[in-house]
Amino acid sequence: MSKLVKDQQLVNDQWQLVEKDSTIDLDSIADSDFLLLPLGKWLSSADDFSQKKNIGVWLDSDEAPEPLAGFCKSIPLIAINFPVFSDGRGYSYARTLREHYHYEGELRAIGDILRDQMHFYQRCGFSSFAIRDDRDSSSAIEGLNDFSVSYQAAYDTPTPLFRRR
Amino acid sequence: MYKYDQYDHQLLKERIAQYRGQTQRYLDGELSEEEFLPLRLQNGLYIQRLAPMLRVAVPYGLYSSAQMRKLAHIARHYDKGYAHVSTRQNFQFNWPRLEDVPDILQELSEVGMHAIQTSGNCIRNTTTDEYAGVAVDEIEDPRPWCELVRQWSTFHPEFALLPRKFKIAFCASDQDRAAFLFHDIGVELIHNDEGHTRFNIFVGGGLGRTPIIGQLIKPGLHWQHLITYLEAILRVYNQLGRRDNKYKARIKILVKAMKPENFAARVEQEWQHIKDNESTLTEDAVDAVKKFFIESQYQSLDDSACNRELASYRIEEKHFGAWLDKNVRPHKQAGYAIVTLALKPTGIAPGDVTDVQMDSIADLADKYSGGLLRNTHKQNIVLADVKKTDLLALWKECVALNLATPNLGYLSDTICCPGGDYCALANAKSIPIAEAIQRRFSDLDYLYDLGPIDLNISGCMNACGHHHVGHIGILGVDKKGREFYQVSLGGEMGRDASIGKILGPSFSQKEIPEIIEKLLDTYVALRHPEESFVDTYRRVGIAPFKENVYVKAG
Structure with missing residues (x-):
């Protein structure tokens, strides 16, 4: 995850993504390791992991965020995977986390993350974006600013235009 | 009609810049074919058999003379001098160059038009009654509500990449002219006993490979909840709709699989989270939109x-x-x-x-x-x-101007998709079939005697020509590389909606006019006085039609 965009700029990323099939020993995670665990592994010790500042969790596109509902106050990082950019389930997961579970930590879009969806990600509550390796991150940052006007409410603008006109 | 203000214009301006950039990156090789595909589709641009096809949005079918002149200009300068009215009330151009599309969008924006979400797996143009606001059987003008839905659905960030396309239609009259029961969401506007506006919400209707009539999941929804309730439906569909098979990805498949009552319960659960949030409509907001649709120029005439x-x-x-x-x-x-x-x-x-x-x-x-x-x-x-x-x-x-053929609602007023002459998806041509039938049945007095008949022709299972809901439906099919046509009977798009039944084995293009004639002869022989084609069909069933067509042909 070398190209992480956050707050409209390219930043260094200390988090390491753990794949679903990883054989990592969950009992021996050092405090200095910043690990993003797949949902299944994270749930195996949810009470413990949710209290740690260096353990985050990532959801795949077929994993709805319901199991995280009770832990949203303390998780430092939640990532949602877009295996292909055209799989839009993660947009609804993001809004559910932000608006129903009131998750306020970092919400990261990972996977097939491209410039042309940046505006949508941002509106749904994503706050960081792991741009696909072969793509230009400055172009992706421009994508965040493709639009200055939106009709409907979303996480970034809870008041729809019809109440502001 | 609705008039753009600075917000609408600003949005279009930014959209053109965005799409121009996307086209440029595609032409420069930065965007792959696969990556550009959904981007151009969300802009109504298909790559067809011979050339790209650009679909221009006409929100709920309403537009101005100035917009029509601009469309004529585009037909002349960027196309081959004609355009096509689609079954979802939009305009289509069959021959634009992909490179020219950003310029076409620029021209369209000068008259407040665009191609946003006219294709792709997103919320499409909301449609309604072509007689909205002037129909004698209307309960209330549905267009202000359609406009509010248009604004809500335009570049909705959560629903830009749905499992499949999504179509919403409004019906607000006794006679349905919007086929609302065959839409992903059909909204029926009603007045309650106190005369207040309410909506009956139907979901899961559609044509295509699996024609299904929409199911009522929310009767009597208060008008102020229209947007939040639609949002709840879409949120459930976006998460649960199938993405593994595009032929099973429409909401109708999900609703059927879950059963309508379970789907409704899930929507209700989601809705409880967002009901009464700021997307709840206000009287001021609705009145502001309603003002655009009040026709005040009527003279008092005797x-x-x-x-x-x-x-x-x-x-x-x-x-x-x-x-x-x-x-x-x-x-x-x-x-x-x-x-x-x-x-x-x-x-x-x-x-x-x-x-x-x-x-x-x-x-x-x-x-x-x-x-x-x-x-x-x-x-x-x-x-x-x-x-x-x-x-x-x-x-x-x-x-x-050759615009006065008095055939509205009769056999020759055929609904017909562009078919194999243009469309890359088609299995068979449809336009020559329509023409062959029109030529065979050109005697208007004969057509009037037959009474109203909806003849609908689609060139493939995607059913753009609405063949399932034609009183007579014709579907182009491919049989070992040759074009054949399957005939169905008894479809109906209105309130007493039904899906046509397949008559039997398909026919060659040449046979079709004669088959239609046999079907019409069967009807004429069996009808009661004043009985329409579809009513006769409903009374006698498919058997006599079948017998007449196949036995005598054999």
């Missing part, structure tokens, strides 16, 4: 005097009388009428209109109908506010 005058013209001009009976509909305002310009003369692809006709239609709109036009789902164009005293003059102009 209706019976108008009718007497028309009666005398009828005697002088037989053809005028036929047009008056067939292509003119009653209007809620005394002394006014609704006129349909027929785009189905024999020999022209149904729904096609030339740049010259388009300019002339714009002139007719200015002269006779307050400068406004509507596209219909049956692929015709409506002038909705014509003074009865102008009808004769208007008819004469329509005759000169």
